[in-house]
Structure formats: structure tokens, C-alpha cells
Amino acid sequence: MRERIHKRIHALLMSLVLVAVPVLVAESETAPPAAATETEIVSELESPFEDVKADSPFLPGILYAVEQTITNGTTAKTFSPYAICTHAQILTFLWRACGSPAPSIDNPFPADIETNAYYYQAAVWSYEKGLTDAGFDPYAYCTRLQAVTYLWKLAGAPEAYGDGFAFTDVPDDPDALNAVAWAVKHSVTNGTTETTFSPAKRCTRAQIVTFIYRGRDMLQA
Numbered sequence: 001m002r003e004r005i006h007k008r009i010h011a012l013l014m015s016l017v018l019v020a021v022p023v024l025v026a027e028s029e030t031a032p033p034a035a036a037t038e039t040e041i042v043s044e045l046e047s048p049f050e051d052v053k054a055d056s057p058f059l060p061g062i063l064y065a066v067e068q069t070i071t072n073g074t075t076a077k078t079f080s081p082y083a084i085c086t087h088a089q090i091l092t093f094l095w096r097a098c099g100s101p102a103p104s105i106d107n108p109f110p111a112d113i114e115t116n117a118y119y120y121q122a123a124v125w126s127y128e129k130g131l132t133d134a135g136f137d138p139y140a141y142c143t144r145l146q147a148v149t150y151l152w153k154l155a156g157a158p159e160a161y162g163d164g165f166a167f168t169d170v171p172d173d174p175d176a177l178n179a180v181a182w183a184v185k186h187s188v189t190n191g192t193t194e195t196t197f198s199p200a201k202r203c204t205r206a207q208i209v210t211f212i213y214r215g216r217d218m219l220q221a
Contacts, residue, residue, distance in 0.1 A: 045060065094151075167197040169195075
């Protein structure tokens with residue numbers, strides 16, 4: 001199945017290069033795709049999971065995440081797209097998306113983060129990359145702002161904030177403003193309305209893998 005998915009994703013990515021696709025409003029599966037061309041592309045994919053519809057705007061990201069072994073289904077037939085993502089999970093997804101590099105520093109965390117935890121290497125790597133500090137809670141839920149900030153930092157933390165920033169609910173903090181502006185500029189995600197980003201809204205598994213899928217070419221290991 002993985003080989004078939006890989007070939008299908010590759011072919012559809014080549015189609016996307018030739019089609020100008022605007023930013024998706026894909027924060028819920030009920031939101032319609034932004035363009036007819038995108039609807040046609042998504043409808044060509046087949047979902048291997050019973051809880052992910054074939055026309056879901058999340059399906060390309062989910063297939064990409066499975067094919068790249070970033071994550072897999074929660075069972076053989078389900079992906080649990082609406083399960084809320086923890087920091088341990090998103091950092092593990094990002095670590096795998098960057099090639100699962102071995103961290104080059106010693107354990108910076110308190111003893112309550114055990115070395116046999118599934119997310120241990122990802123957590124040490126994230127500390128080394130400046131994504132987290134020693135006090136982060138692996139089981140806390142990840143918000144939209146935190147997710148795009150992780151991605152923004154892995155993209156090199158570029159300056160992106162400037163004129164035309166429309167969101168009134170983003171904290172007045174340089175990292176937050178630049179991360180959100182970067183995410184919108186590069187179509188990683190968009191606002192929940194024209195003037196709100198909903199930075200404190202919790203991210204689901206489907207949203208996280210979709211963000212990673214859209215930002216994949218900008219991530220730095």
C-alpha cells in the first residue's frame with residue numbers, strides 16, 4: 001500500500017505544481033476546498049482509513065504522513081483525525097519529518113521524562129533546535145500558535161510580519177507575529193476568520209500532519 005500511495009502522492013504533487021491553488025480553509029473537514037481544481041485533485045485520492053473521507057481536505061497530508069512514516073493510523077483502519085495532538089506527538093512528527101536525526105546533546109530534561117519514552121529523542125532534538133525548553137510539558141495539548149511556531153523555527157525563523165497583517169488575536173510578541181505571518185504567507189494554514197487566527201485553539205492530528213505536509217519543503221533538520 002505504501003508504494004501505491006507514494007506513486008499517487010507524487011503524481012498529484014506534480015499536478016499541484018501546474019495549478020495555482022489558494023490557501024485552504026481546512027481547519028475543519030466540513031470547510032469546502034478553496035477552488036474547483038483542488039476539489040478535483042483531492043477527489044482522485046483514495047482513503048485507507050474508515051474515519052477519513054475520500055474528499056477530506058486533510059487526506060493529502062494524512063497520506064503523506066503515512067507514506068513518510070511521520071505517523072500511522074491509530075488502528076489498521078482508523079487515523080483518528082480529530083484526536084487532539086500533544087506536544088510530544090507534534091515534536092515526534094516534526095522530528096521524523098526531518099529524518100529522525102540523532103540529538104548531539106545530553107538529556108536536558110528533568111528525570112520525569114524517561115529515556116525510554118517514545119518521544120525522548122524527538123524532545124532532546126527539539127531542545128537542541130531551540131523549539132522547546134527544559135520545562136516543556138510533553139502531554140500538554142498543542143495549540144495552533146505553538147504548532148506554527150515550531151514550523152517557523154524549523155524553517156529558520158524568517159522575518160515575515162509586516163504591513164497587511166490582519167489578525168487581531170495574535171499576541172504582541174515578535175515570535176508569534178512572525179510565525180503566524182510566515183504560516184499564512186506560505187499557505188501552511190490561514191485564519192479562522194478574516195481577522196482572527198485563533199492562536200489558542202487546540203490542534204488535531206489531521207491538522208498537524210496537514211501543516212507539516214504544506215511546510216515540508218521549508219523544514220530544516
